[in-house]
Amino acid sequence: MPAAGEILRQRLDLLVEGITALRHDGRFHEPNLDGTAGDYISFDAWEWPQGVGLYGLVRLWQFTGDPAIRRTVEDWYERQIARGLPLLNINTSAPMLALSVLWNETRDPRWALVLDRWADRLVAEAPRTFGGGFQHDVSDKINDHELWDDTLFMAALFLASYGNASGRAELVEEAEKQFLVHAHYLADRETGLWFHGWTFDGAHNFAEARWARGNAWITVGILDLMELAEITPSVRDFLLAILESQVETLLRLQAPSGAWRTLLDDETSYEEISATAGFSYGLLKASRLGIGPEGCREAGLKALAAVMDSIDANGTVANVSYGTRMGHDLQFYRDIPIRPTGYGQALAMLCLVEGLRHVPGLEAVA
Template sequence: MTVSREEIRAKLDLIVAGMTGLRHDGRFDEPNLDGTAGDYISFDSWEWPQGVGLYGLVRLWLHTGRDDLRRLVEAWYDRRLEAGLPSLNVNTTAPMLALSILWRETKEPRWKAPLDDWATRVLSELGRTAEGAFEHHVSDKVNDHELWDDTLYMVGLFLAAYGEASGRKELTDEAALQFLVHTRYLADTRTGLWFHGWTFDGRHNFAEARWARGNAWITAGMLDLFDLAQMPPPVKTFLLGVLKAQVEALLPLQAPSGAWRTLLDDESSYEEISATAGIGYGLLKGFRLGIGGPAWRDAGMRAVRAVLDNVDETGTVLNVSYGTRMGHDLQFYRDIPLQPTGYGQALSILCLCEALHHAETRTR
């Protein structure tokens, strides 16, 4: 397997262009609860796929120092803040993560008030389940009494990042609580993998889907959590143990192509590249930080090869599953359509950025 830094850098440039060119083509009609049109594809929409996309761009900016990326992200936030922010929910919180890192690095005054206000409202206004976890309320659906692993990436990382950067300890404490309570109900003690969701109504894990992208939110998100904020030592030790158990379960489930399937333990489900990128990123980062051994690096580089092989000439990351609601049976996940998205682009950016630390002319 050959992975060169030159190939990775060329694909990163393409993926950025592919992300900014994303446009809603009318294929999916998902109106929001307030009557506005939902747009989970176009680059200029304020939603969770774009939020993850911006995080990828900010991470790439930090890695490369490219001013054009910083200007791109700053212009995006200027446009969206001038237009007015949407209603607060779990998914509309996602764009605040990249903004918090942008503010941390630049200390630009115009970002401070929106960040402070949004963070304060998250603590006081988001619905909560028993034991204090955030209910997964989103723009087009109220999911009362439900925990989804997506919430940790969309809200938990923002609270950690902005809490650390601003000195607001109540935010980092909240991030720790959310990771702990979600782990209690979503980490599968039998396998080490994570379930997609949990409901306190009937107290069950829905279809018990060990869904790949949900697991990727955890593999990638836990490692970034420790970068973004200082967690109390017992919390960090506990979560690292959970992460290692998850990776131990993930490694034997990697397909020969280097990808993981959208249902991790179901060979009849399709290989899915956004999850592959997120997991690959976590494995490579974990190896670089000394958390995991050579098996993490080897599997991560195989994932890199799968990602590179799924970027077309326009920079579009292919074989990415569309936004996935909670499934009540496993067939639901097998049937999720494929659609290029901001999170597919961004998770691939994260994976390839991390791969630059590891890439050689030839890897074994």
């Protein structure tokens, strides 16, 4: 029987094959979701699912040093930039995160100007809400006066990463501000979980949905913010306290299968694997760093097993909910369909790479 580490590496190879092979074949059409079905499913498009997917690939490359993964990522950016970049919004900023991490490692001059210009435009041009938060505008919809928890992963992490890599402290400060503003309006004081969104039109949290993948963006985002940039100590302490409150509740809400439900506190909603992968990554990483309450590692490993069970023979991650607009009632979230997506692949990659660090006796290869 193969060792646990070898099984994890085999699954990672499948995930890479699965994400790069994703193509929209016409089966899926959800006109009420931002972007087109092709944008969400095909690897060959510039949108937020591909941005998260590329981040997973770059993190995997950092861990393994595999030159084939680096070539895949660089070829993708070269091809997309030659086509011309899309209009700037929160979601189209997502691919810049992986590019900034790549550039920090390689200092390839092909990417510096692209990153610099996008960062400048994001800070100067992105519409803002009261308090200076980035308004969550997407490729086909202006969401006036709205904050979404997705924004921090899709845009703020890029500013922190590139700001730190380029020595532009003002970009890191902007990222810190975004985390603080969003935490003020979205972190639920009662449970420690995060609401999906907030609107200043009426001053409410929409359906008060404690949506799993949105919470996973926070778990991953806070921990990776600390890794990607030098964060002001007071901001760091505040965000880690917010994270610990969230994690304490997540530990109580984990299903017997190891997964979490798409509405975290609603047992009538389905178990969802992209969020489960994000939580597994975050819990295992928190345990490794000595952050968070007891039980993080055990829960993270249980979730890791659930993620691995959801990877099929073609390397496609199953039980991933499709792109999710802001819901005005909880039934909206229960009805989001299951689809193969780049972010499902990427979050699973992050989860399995962190899992390799927790297999007894296994040495990191990089």
